[in-house]
Amino acid sequence: MTDAGGDTVSTSDGRLWKSGDDSDMVEELHPNYVSEDSSNRAIPTFEKLVNRVASEKTTGSKSRFTDLIGLSKKLANPRIDFMILRAQKTKQFEIEKPWYIINPDSSSLFAIWQGLSFLALTFVALITPIQVGLIAEYKFDTLAAVSLCVDGIFLVDLLMQFCTTYSKKTVRGTIWETKVSAISQQYLRSWFVLDLMSLIPFDLIGLMIGGSGGNDFAELKSIKVLRVLRLLKLTRLLKGSKIIQRLEIPVAIPYQHLALIRFMFVLMMACHWLACLWAMTLQLVDAEFPRWINDIESSDLEFGIESSRSPLRIYVAAFYFCAYTMTSVGYGDIGPKNILERLVCCGIILSAGLCWAYILGEVCGIVADMTSESQDFRKRMYHLNRMMKMQELPRELKARLRSFFLQNRHQVQFLTQQTLLQDMSPQLQSEVSTVLNLTWIQKVTFFSQFLNFLELQETRGVHVVPYKACIADIAKALKASAFAQRESFDNVQVLYILSKGLVALDSRVGYNGAVWGEDFVLSDTSLIRPVAGYALTYIEVLYLTRDALMEVIERRKASCPQLGRIVRQYCVRVAVFRGILAEAKRRSKGSAGQSQTPIGRSGAPQKTSRALTDQSRPCAACTRCPQTPGFGSRPVPMRQQDVVMPDPPPAPRPPQPKFPMWEEV
Structure with a gap:
């Protein structure tokens, strides 16, 4: 397809191409395509095109490039829409914002200035009260010079407040105010009066009035009043809360x-x-x-x-x-x-x-x-001891119960972790869940494949937030449990993750981070290979049930169908392999049992006479037996017990057992 100007071409795979007027260079709108400019530096064409689209939409200009993109079709991808919207808003803010307007969140120089202001506030909090209360004479020394420098910092800060943007709430959301008039009005209504009062140079006024201390009564009274007014500098400390809050973050x-x-x-x-x-x-x-x-x-x-x-x-x-x-x-x-x-x-x-x-x-x-956790633990132990005393439990059982609850004291940390996870934003839940559960997720086949798929999509520039949300849902579906020493448990349709202690798993020993029960996703329990767990010590485990995983897959099937597809492929592969193996074992056992009896022509066991099968019995009356004299000299009538029974007609074969059906995810 070609546009009216003949500059846009749509290929069979849906890619858009544009040929420029001044050069024969052709650029492709594709996230993974990288071109080289005249300075031989690699520049991602996709990012460059997005910024150009945002610039044209922001400035209102119309070019062939905007016509070639076809926003209604090509930019239907949510990731491209998001990137263009972000670039558009950023460029729009940079265009509308005058060069002298300061953004406190993105300006690196403003962050340095905040640190310098914090040092000035520290000087005011510590040294200014000492100057007021303990230094009797006004004189120009090093301390007075430093105090004047601090006043200069506060003066510059006061002027900067008239060009520092602030956030305001509107019907469309929170935006940055870039108009100098609005910024000035907001500052005049808030902190201007206190900042101006703290800038009055009472030190210089005191030097001009009293010098080093005069004898005139009016001068002495004026100096005493100025000494009290110098405390107005402490009002600057009211603005230090925002700086301290910024320092608490890292x-x-x-x-x-x-x-x-x-x-x-x-x-x-x-x-x-x-x-x-x-x-x-x-x-x-x-x-x-x-x-x-x-x-x-x-x-x-x-x-x-x-x-x-x-x-x-x-x-x-x-x-x-x-x-x-x-x-x-x-x-x-x-x-x-x-x-x-x-x-x-x-x-x-x-x-x-x-x-x-x-x-x-x-x-x-x-x-x-x-100490809230310690208080809860002491209450739990009090109720436990009271219950054991009232029920008159055996001494050995009391000791086991106390040992279990003492070792189970720190399991409440997992519950606190799950509560904090619920309070986070969705994207933070995804990132934190991935970091906390990455070790055991990599040990599960289908989860590891899903992580590899996620990393591949992320390298391609695909929006992977919905995929990471699946990991957060799986992490929130985990439950905690504990087992005392010498306890046994199974794992039918349950995935276990060992978080503390040692456990015996059939012929091996599992330690911290061990995972077993990977085939819990199979719907047919006859295909699941149960692994009996035996607690060698007190153990704490996290477990994920099949129903919980299926619920996550069902809830995310629209935004993340790849997880369900990967789990389904794993179920099919494992079920087919184990079904074939089970049928082969069944047939091999059947053939081994049939080989122990004589086989007739039809394949059924052959029935022989008692005379032929019993070789130890003497057969003098039988003239057909090679052991009898006169064998073959005269015909002897055949008896029923000497007759070899013919093979019975073959019975109809029972229907062959089919492989167990597995439920599709």
Whole structure:
């Protein structure tokens, strides 16, 4: 078939070809075809064509290439549709998005900037409270320079927020907002005020007003107010939750342990901030008033130590006061001495009490959740001991029961795994199930063939998500069981996978990962070769019944018919082989039994006379016997017992047994 321009040709196998105007190069729309460009680099033609289609659909241009593809026919493949839609949406977003708009999910530079912002937030959380509460004089030193650099980072971050896209929900779903006006309005309504307040350079203002500390009363009051306002930088920490959430994703620490570490960090930071706040009261109260440091200073003066002039000693004393205040231990040798300190102390007590109650409740809940399996096990053992005592079971049986439940303690992990599998998305279920069950799946003939088929289709670029969903369904159909030592069990129409222990399987010993009962898919149980299992130790097994597998095949026959076809081929091959072998054995046994008796002309056993069969009896009266004198001299009348009976007429042959029928999958 050729289009109007004569550039498109459809071959007999359904492939589309296009000849260009400027060259004689012909390209084929086929996933596995690879062409080479002028720079001698291999480029997948299929991916290139998909991107070109997406570009033309996005920009609205019309070319011969779009005409040649025939989207209504050739692109009916779901994989091609999906790839073109994805490429189209990506190119459409890149075209509509201005170059200065930042996508936080795909920009690598933005990820680096997030790390730099996290370091700046760490500086604000740790150093800024120390600057406010312990450093009395304003001076331009290294610490002040670093603080100004942090302010510069926050200023750049504030400007970047006006061009950082965000996701919004619409009737068509969640999309990225690319309009600068909409981004600016959303930022002005949310974090702009707090970010702007944290950017006020109170350090520079303090240097300009007070220098290194003046004697003017107004200047001193202004400096004290600025000292309190510098705490507004801590509002930046409210935006650190998103950064911390991003950092938790690649961490492999269990959530309970990570939560305990986080609460420990929160407790230390709360004590740190409250200690700096308590130390700041020394800067706000005039020296002629009594202060909480006086008692400590008077005791240290005996050793020549001036505690009020050492920021480190002030911080240690303040941290000590806040630590026993937060943990409700009670007050010791430090307490408020003036009205300002009493007000600040009341605030510290209330905030510390709330923080301590929250942390204590969360930690108790996490610890209880961490030991939930142990608590369930202890309850189970309690009920077991109570039942055995009430029923007065024998001592040996009690010991076996306790041993079984003690060793069966970790089987609940499989149940937890199955529950987590149910909570995952379908594609994650497929990927996780393949990884967890790959070892034993490769040992089953038809499952291994299905995996090979899946890998082949994946290398060809075929959409294999429905195929992987079958593996997830099979994994979810697995059940767990356990057997005590010296227990026997069979496997008729059941596939067993050993996950723990040692088992005797006829003439061999199976260990972790052993699989038996592969022929469980046969519908005729007479063709199944049963394997008797005997538990040498306590064993845990996973098993898959034939009904469960057939249910998966039936449910997936529309999206994945290949699994049913592979299982059906296996059933036919095994059933034919074993049926022929069984018939051959039956016939060989029949022929061996018939060869033990004389065979007549018709094939039936021949009946002989008593005289001919009994050779040990003397036959003097028989003149026809070679042992009798006068043999053959005169005719002797024949007696009934001496007559050889003729062969009976052949009986009608019974119908030959047919091979057992197997049910098609």
